[in-house]
Amino acid sequence: MTEPAAPDLTSQTIGVLGGTGPQGKGLALRWAAAGLKVVIGSRDAGRAQTAADELAEQAGSQAGAISGADNAGCASAADIVLVAVPWDGHDALLTSLRDQLAGKIVIDCVNPLGFDKQGPFPLRVEEGSAAEQAAALLPDSRVTAAFHHVSAVTLADLSVAKIDLDVLVLGDDRAATDQVRALADTIPGVRGVFGGRLRNAGQVEALTANLIAINRRYKTHAGIRITDLP
Numbered sequence: 276m277t278e279p280a281a282p283d284l285t286s287q288t289i290g291v292l293g294g295t296g297p298q299g300k301g302l303a304l305r306w307a308a309a310g311l312k313v314v315i316g317s318r319d320a321g322r323a324q325t326a327a328d329e330l331a332e333q334a335g336s337q338a339g340a341i342s343g344a345d346n347a348g349c350a351s352a353a354d355i356v357l358v359a360v361p362w363d364g365h366d367a368l369l370t371s372l373r374d375q376l377a378g379k380i381v382i383d384c385v386n387p388l389g390f391d392k393q394g395p396f397p398l399r400v401e402e403g404s405a406a407e408q409a410a411a412l413l414p415d416s417r418v419t420a421a422f423h424h425v426s427a428v429t430l431a432d433l434s435v436a437k438i439d440l441d442v443l444v445l446g447d448d449r450a451a452t453d454q455v456r457a458l459a460d461t462i463p464g465v466r467g468v469f470g471g472r473l474r475n476a477g478q479v480e481a482l483t484a485n486l487i488a489i490n491r492r493y494k495t496h497a498g499i500r501i502t503d504l505p
């Protein structure tokens with residue numbers, strides 16, 4: 276069942292760790308454009324504020340408020356926190372934010388990938404996936420995994436009024452995955468679809484290597500759709 280995800284997000288603040296990069300900025304832009312309150316996080320508060328100012332200008336006057344903070348300030352201020360840093364920085368950043376992220380919904384969109392002469396390939400992760408590593412590092416948080424397959428280029432281009440994409444949302448906490456599905460649904464064209472428990476996140480992260488290979492061959496920004504859902 277893909278019943279519309281019901282939770283109301285208007286009272287929630289969405290934090291984006293690593294929100295100065297293309298993926299975090301793109302999602303922050305779309306969430307702000309949907310009227311949500313967003314806090315951009317960075318290792319440098321000034322860089323976060325600069326990114327927030329740029330996004331506020333791009334999102335327009337109807338958008339939700341966008342501010343910037345260092346990553347710890349972002350995690351503290353937010354109710355729902357997206358992790359949008361490179362795989363290399365994932366472990367150290369989450370370890371440092373365990374207290375600030377306690378009790379919160381954490382969304383991991385990190386794809387542990389390598390690139391060589393043959394193109395992209397999934398890296399082996401001891402915990403099984405980036406999302407499972409996050410869950411191990413953040414025992415007091417409600418860790419989910421989502422937004423692995425969305426193109427940052429498409430997100431940044433507001434002339435793309437509808438993004439043709441299903442966002443697979445994984446996690447062990449039903450209410451948390453419902454909230455994240457609702458967050459996906461705020462982006463026009465996007466549908467949040469429950470994709471299984473967190474132990475199934477590895478293949479969702481790895482599938483990004485296939486999408487990047489498709490993008491390279493066909494010069495596009497491919498996404499996925501799940502068929503035969505009501």
Ligand SMILES: NC(=O)c1ccc[n+]([C@@H]2O[C@H](COP(=O)([O-])OP(=O)(O)OC[C@H]3O[C@@H](n4cnc5c(N)ncnc54)[C@H](OP(=O)(O)O)[C@@H]3O)[C@@H](O)[C@H]2O)c1
Binds near residue numbers: 297317318322422427
């Ligand atoms: N790009 C996409 O289309 C896309 C799509 C789906 C998923 N993803 C995933 O989203 C994540 C972010 O992607 P991106 O392309 O936005 O990456 P990125 O530009 O390389 O990094 C995002 C931000 O993370 C911060 N950062 C860099 N190294 C860090 C470290 N060692 N520790 C802590 N923070 C660090 C930087 O911000 P500050 O210097 O300001 O701290 C940077 O602006 C990746 O894990 C990727 O797999 C990306």
